[in-house]
Amino acid sequence: MKLDRAAILTIVLVFGAALVMAALNQMTPPASAMHVPTYVIALAGKYLCFAMLALAVDLVWGFAGILSLGHAAFFALGGYAMGMYLMRQIGDRGVYGNPNLPDFMVFLGWKQLPWYWHGFEWFGFAMLMVVLVPGVLAAVFGWLAFRSRVTGVYLSIITQALTYALLLAFFRNDMGFGGNNGMTDFKAILGFNIQADSTRSALLVISALFLCGQFLLARFVVGSRFGKILIAVRDTESRTRFLGYRPESYKLVVWVLSAVMAGIGGALYVPQVGIINPSEFAPGNSIEAVIWVAVGGRGTLVGAILGAILVNFGKTWFTSVLPELWLYALGAMFILVTLFLPRGVVGLFRRRSRLEPEPEVPAASAAQEVTG
Template sequence: MDRRLFDKPSTTLIALLGLSIVLVPVLNLWVPAGNVFHLETYTVSLLGKYLCYAILALSVDLVWGYLGILSLGHGAFFALGGYAMGMYLMRQVGDRGVYGDPLLPDFMVFLNWTELPWFWHGFDQFWFACVMAVVVPGALAFVFGWLAFRSRVSGVYLSIMTQAMTFALMLAFFRNEMGFGGNNGLTDFKDLLGFSLQSDTIRVGLFMATALGLILTYLLCRAIVSSRLGALAIAVRDAESRARFVGFAVENSKLWLFVVSAAIAGIAGALYVPQVGIINPGEFAPLLSIEIVVWVALGGRATLYGAVIGAVIVNYAKSWFTVEFPEIWLFALGALFVAATLYLPKGVTGLWTKQETSQ
C-alpha cells in the first residue's frame, strides 16, 4: 500500500464514507419511522448534496492548493455537468409533461419551438449524459486553459478571467433562445433510469453513488498529487520561473490538471441535479465559485481531505443558520469566516497538523 496515497487522514475519510454507504440505507429504509435512529429521506438528500459540494471542493483544491491557480470559475464547470444530467432527466419526462409532448420539454412547447435542437439529441441515453457531464466541462477548460496558459496569464488576472467566463455563461444561459430553459432552467424531473426520483430507494441510491463518487475522485486526486505530476505542480506553485528554467513543460502540467479538475466539477454537478431536482443559470453565479474557495480555505488548502471537511462544515452551517437564525444567518456565516481567518489561518486541518507536530 502506497503510504503517500493512503495516509492516516485519507484512510479515516475513506473509512467514514464507506461506513456511511452502509449505515445510511439501513437507517433510512429498515429502521422504522418514529424510531430515534431513523434517518429521514430529506436528511439523506441533504447529506448527498453536501457530498456533491465536497467533490466540487476537491476539484478546486487540486488546482489552487497544489498548482497555485486560484480559479473563480469552477462553478461554471459544476453547472455544465448539472445541465448535462438535467437534459437527460428532461428527456425522460416524455409525454408526462404539462403539454404532453413526447419529444419536446415543456419550456420548448411554451416558447413555440417546433423541433428538438441538435445539441439535445443523444440525451435520451443515460450513458451519453454521463459522458457529456465530463467532456463538456473538460473541453471548455481545455480551450480556456490552452489560451490562458500559453499566453502565460497568471495570478489575479487569471482569477478575473475565470470569473468573467462564469459570468458570461450565466448571462448566456439566462436567454430563452439558448434552449436550456432560460431563467427557470430545467426542473420537474420524474425519474432516473426508470425509478421515481421521489422514492426513498432512489434517494438512498443517489446518496450511495455520491459517496462512492467522492471516494473515487478523492483517490484520483491523491494519486495525482502523490505522483511526479503532483511534485511538478507543487514546484510550479512555489517557483514557476525556476521550474520553467530547468526545462519542465509548465504549461502542459497546468493544462492537464485544470482539465481534470473541471471534469471532476462536472461529475459533482451531474450528481447534484437529481438530488436537488433543479438546475438553473443561478448555478453559474460567480458567488458560488467564490464560496468554493472559502470552503477549501476553511478546511485547509493543499490537503484534499481539508477541502472535503470545509465543504461539509460550511454547508451544514449554512443549513443550520437558515433554520435557527433566518434573519441573521448571513451575518453569522460571515462571522464564522472571519473567525476562521483570524484563528485558523491553515484551516481546520491545521489544528491536527499542529497537534501532530507538537507531539
C-alpha cells in the first residue's frame, strides 16, 4: 500500500503531537511555560477517540452510502465494556467497600454479580467484549437490514431508533449497568492509577496509536478492490447486483468493521473522561458525529479525523466562552456545510478526486427513491 503525502502527514501529525504533548506533560515542571497540563492531555485524548468514531462513520457513510444515525451506540457499547472492567478494578475501594459488587449494585441491594458481569475482571476478556459486543450487534442489525434492502433514509431512521432503544434500556437500573448514573469513580487501569498524569499521558499516546492504526486499516480497505466495489455499491447499488456482487455482504463487512472501530474508540474514551452513562446513546450524539465527518469532508478519511478534532475543539472553546451560542454554531454548521461545503474542509484544498462522492442527483429520480 502506497501512502500519499496527506496520509503520511496525518499520521505524523496525530502521533507526533500526542507524543510531544505527553512528553511535555511528563518532563517539564508544572510551572514551566512548555508544560502541557493534564486536563489538556485528557481533552486531546478525548478528541482522538471522537476521531475514531468519525473515521467509523465516514467508512460507512462516505464509502458505502450508509448514513448511520446510531453510531454512537457502538461507541458507547465499547465504552460500557471498558467501564465494566474499570468497575471491577475498583475492588473494595468503592464507597461501600464491597470487594465483589460495584457500588451501584450494593446501593440497589443486589446480593451477587449478574452473570454477564463475570469475566470483566480480566482485561483480556473485557477487551474481547469491546470488539465483540458492538461487532455482534452490528452484524445482527446489519444482516437484517441489508438483506431486506433497507436503504437511504429508512436505514438512517432505524439506526436512530436502535440507539434510542438502547438509550432507554441503559437508563433502567435493573439492566445492571448503573442506570441513570452509569459508571464512574474509576480507580485503576491494569494496576496503574487512572488519575495519574503518567497514565493520562500513556492513554493519549495509546489513543493516537489506535487512531493511526484504524486510519491505516480504513485506507487499506478503501484502497482495495473491496473498497472500489463499496463505492460502486454506494453510487449504483443495483448495477453491482447485475454484475454478480452481493451489496448486502459488502455493506455488512464494512458495517461490522466500522462498529468495531467505533467500539474501540469508546473503550479508550471512558478511562480518559472517567465516566460512561446512558447519555452517550442519545441520538443527538450520533448525528453530531455525522457532522464532524461532513465538516471534515465525507469520503476522505483524513477529513473525518480533521473534522472530529476541529468541531470538538470548537465545542470546547464555545462552551467555555459563549456557552449559549454553541447550539447556534452547531446548528448553523449542519446547515452551512450541507448547503455550501458538500466536500468539507478537505474538499477546499483538494481538486476533485475519483474517490469523492457525486452529490448532484437529479431531483426527480431522488424524489422517487423516497416516495416511490
